[in-house]
Amino acid sequence: MSAKRLITLNNGNKIPAFGLGTYDIPNSSTAQVVYEACKVGYKHFDTAVLYGNEREVGEGIHKYLTSTNTNRGEIFYTTKLWNSQLGYQNTKRAIKDIFSKVSQLEYIDLVLIHSPLPGKTKRLESWKALEEAVEEGLIKNIGVSNYGIHHIDELLSHCKIKPVVNQIEISPWCMRQELADYCLLKNIQVEAFSPLTHGYRLRNPPAELQALADKYNVNVGQLLIKWSLSKGYIPLPKTQRVERLQSNLSVDHFELTKEEVESIQHPEVHDPTDWECTDAP
Numbered sequence: 001m002s003a004k005r006l007i008t009l010n011n012g013n014k015i016p017a018f019g020l021g022t023y024d025i026p027n028s029s030t031a032q033v034v035y036e037a038c039k040v041g042y043k044h045f046d047t048a049v050l051y052g053n054e055r056e057v058g059e060g061i062h063k064y065l066t067s068t069n070t071n072r073g074e075i076f077y078t079t080k081l082w083n084s085q086l087g088y089q090n091t092k093r094a095i096k097d098i099f100s101k102v103s104q105l106e107y108i109d110l111v112l113i114h115s116p117l118p119g120k121t122k123r124l125e126s127w128k129a130l131e132e133a134v135e136e137g138l139i140k141n142i143g144v145s146n147y148g149i150h151h152i153d154e155l156l157s158h159c160k161i162k163p164v165v166n167q168i169e170i171s172p173w174c175m176r177q178e179l180a181d182y183c184l185l186k187n188i189q190v191e192a193f194s195p196l197t198h199g200y201r202l203r204n205p206p207a208e209l210q211a212l213a214d215k216y217n218v219n220v221g222q223l224l225i226k227w228s229l230s231k232g233y234i235p236l237p238k239t240q241r242v243e244r245l246q247s248n249l250s251v252d253h254f255e256l257t258k259e260e261v262e263s264i265q266h267p268e269v270h271d272p273t274d275w276e277c278t279d280a281p
Ligand SMILES: NC(=O)C1=CN([C@@H]2O[C@H](COP(=O)(O)OP(=O)(O)OC[C@H]3O[C@@H](n4cnc5c(N)ncnc54)[C@H](OP(=O)(O)O)[C@@H]3O)[C@@H](O)[C@H]2O)C=CC1
Pocket: 020, 021, 022, 023, 024, 046, 047, 114, 145, 146, 167, 168, 192, 193, 194, 195, 196, 197, 198, 199, 200, 202, 219, 220, 221, 222, 236, 237, 238, 239, 240, 241, 244, 247, 248, 274
């Protein structure tokens, strides 16, 4: 199953090839959605300080681990430092804070710098603080999000520990092929956020996409998730509906041909669903 497949990161650690996005899930239902997701096979959860639901994501994971007697190592938990938490001292404090919310998880699998927007000095100072947290064993892996090629180069020329992932928006209408290729070339895995275009293109899908989905007897959401996996990315689709948790995960019974993968994508379009900061100075 894709959710169980593990990708080896550049530090030798593993990450499940598919994760659940948790942005915008109401606080009151987050723990339950995460718990249900664990039950249907999700192994990887993506949250952020910005989302205000780290505690609840941790609760859902903890409930699953304890009620099923499952090892902590089976689940991968990611969070992200918000822009206001960048800078050396701010990040030191932020790390303590993100731990205090999920202390029952014992460690955090992955912490990302959410965006490059705070500027070079703060980016590099925060990275140093994150490296120290890895050395202390509090955080297993560190990475970045919304970084462009120039941010990746800046980091690679200053870091002791390389970023393991760059989490960027990727869908057939926001391909970022050059950036994704560059990350993979540097052995930095690409996590695809908003792989379902935040739901926008699913409301009235193009006829050719619907026809391809019909061919495989899947829905367009499943098709977009399969496209992302076929491109070699780690998709992070969000849903708060239990029935969709299951179907979004069920993409292993069909394979897209190379021609079908290409037919889905629109390299001529650049339509991010929300913010665009890979080009920040
Ligand atoms: N690093 C960053 O800057 C960013 C990171 N992210 C991360 O990526 C995750 C995913 O991105 P997000 O923007 O949430 O959007 P997605 O592209 O995952 O789309 C989610 C939307 O699609 C709907 N949906 C889910 N499955 C289906 C389906 N099978 N058919 C029809 N509709 C469906 C959901 O509704 P419903 O819940 O009702 O099913 C929701 O409205 C985030 O939750 C977050 O974890 C996102 C943006 C920025």
